[in-house]
Amino acid sequence: MNSATPQGGYENGYKSCPCFWGDAPGALIKAFLKERSSCEGLSVLDLGCGEGKNAIAFARAGAAVDAVDCSAQGIANGRRAFPHPSINWVVADAEDYLTRSRVYDIVVMYGLLHCLPSQDAITATIDLAIERTANGGRHFVVAFDDGPHDLSAHPGFHPTLLPHNFYLSRYARHHVLRAESAMIHEVHPNNNIPHFHSITRISPRLHRITRSFRLRAAII
Template sequence: MSIYDGGYDDGYRACPCFWGKEVGSLITKFLEENEIEGSRILDAGCGEGKNAVALAKLGADVTAIDCSEVALQNAKNAFGGNSVHWQCSDVRNLKAGGKPFDVVVAYGLLHCMQSADEIASVVHRLQELTEVDGWNIICAFNDRQHDLSAHPGFDPCLVPHSTYLRHYQGWEVTFSSDEDLHESHPHNNIPHVHSMTRLIARKVKR
């Protein structure tokens, strides 16, 4: 089963730049306080690449992974030539090893997993791939409230905000929030709401 069974590929086919081109608000917040030129960054579950491209334009060496070939093709069509290293693969199969990343981004990814245990496993893998003093930037649905009318057939895995915080015990959490996101998507224009966990955390030496 693909983690994109929620119907994102339908949206990508119906409306290239489904997520728009504006960088995510949590990425913007991180950039207000951190210099990334020369950093190695992993964008895990990059979608159509708006965050990956924005980070690469600031001088980072960005690897962007998504299991949707449609999303990655939309990214290349929308942004043209850039220095992002695009990879079509499933983040659940990422292997630790090699040089770790300075920043790992998981934006809208973790609630697409199939269970709380799978979320925990992927978070642990992303943490393993992070350099000491490096950062994780997490944005995911939590279990507080959702209107899924705009996502027919989507069954996200919803865990409490506190669970995400617990996954980052031992890290320095510099920002976290549990707030509602009101949005609509361009392929159906149905207003809806999601409760969102947003988290920025730094891996500290133990």
Template sequence: MDAEAWNERYRASELVWSAGPNQFVETELSGLPPGRALDLACGEGRNAIWLARQGWQVTAVDFAQAGLDKGRMLAEALDVAWVRADATTWRGDASYDVCLVAYLQLAAAERGAAVSNAYDSVRTGGTFLWVSHDLSNISEGVGGPTDPAVLMTAEDVLTDLGGRAFEVQQAGRVARLVADGHREDSADTAWDCLVRLVRRD
């Protein structure tokens, strides 16, 4: 989907995504001392807002202005800078303590650009966190994209980083329970790709 398609989607409902943070973002980043954080492809800003509430100074980047506008409204007086830019072309300044990318589903070449841009924005010793729908979800899980071209594995994300130096803290697929929307007592499993790295160079 291009930026205008996402603008239309964001305008069509109050919130496309939940107001709270992604469960893996919350779990993986809760223990870190607040500093500067980048949420690349932030959508409506749910993860950026959660980080700001934990005391982080956040830059939230997305190419859909409607999503940024919603995030800005929800963030109120929190310390979030909202930036309209494409994750495949935006460049950071290697000064962020954390960069997260959550559910940015792109074909290989575009994904590689976004992964590189995100990682290169992190300072040495900083944390890179990537969460997305895993390739295995299309056959083994529920929900998410049905086009395998925009799905990936943790190994794909690591390969996108080429010869960069990093410490792998986690890289693999993780299970996420998803309510089926029909019965409150039922849930199904979605499979996500999770990569958490510390930059070493």
């Protein structure tokens, strides 16, 4: 998770139980890696990486990964849990990082966007991430949407909840390979409170012509 200020109870979770998010990659990442024999030569930005469970999955598949999160504790946990020479761990704010980052083949934003403070901030982050993605590259986006939520496990957390169609609209010019709104039920290991969230999952392939960044061959 990532935002200008760590929120949502995750910082306490990172302090109380390393591997707060477990060690298995998210569903979109798992499906993508299952389809490929290797990610050798690909560059990946895991933006809002938390402790890096998606970053390590890509690194083990051969990709070079920049794992970025605003939580120093989350990054420290990730370094200990998932040491790998192909992961570059970075403590930084998401939007600030994107303003100076290089171009990537893949950008992962898993659990990041709803932690940002406003729709404008979410829009700016997605647009910057698109700019920093090679033509033919992929995004993997998972965010809370405006469906039902039980936030009892997250005291003091006020996520920015936007409609599923908002996220689809940000990728209207691209090829959306998978898009769904679903409900998940979970229990965090730091408090053991059962709760649920409505989430959006989107996996687009980016198609654009740009003068700012060199074109790259489609990776899929």
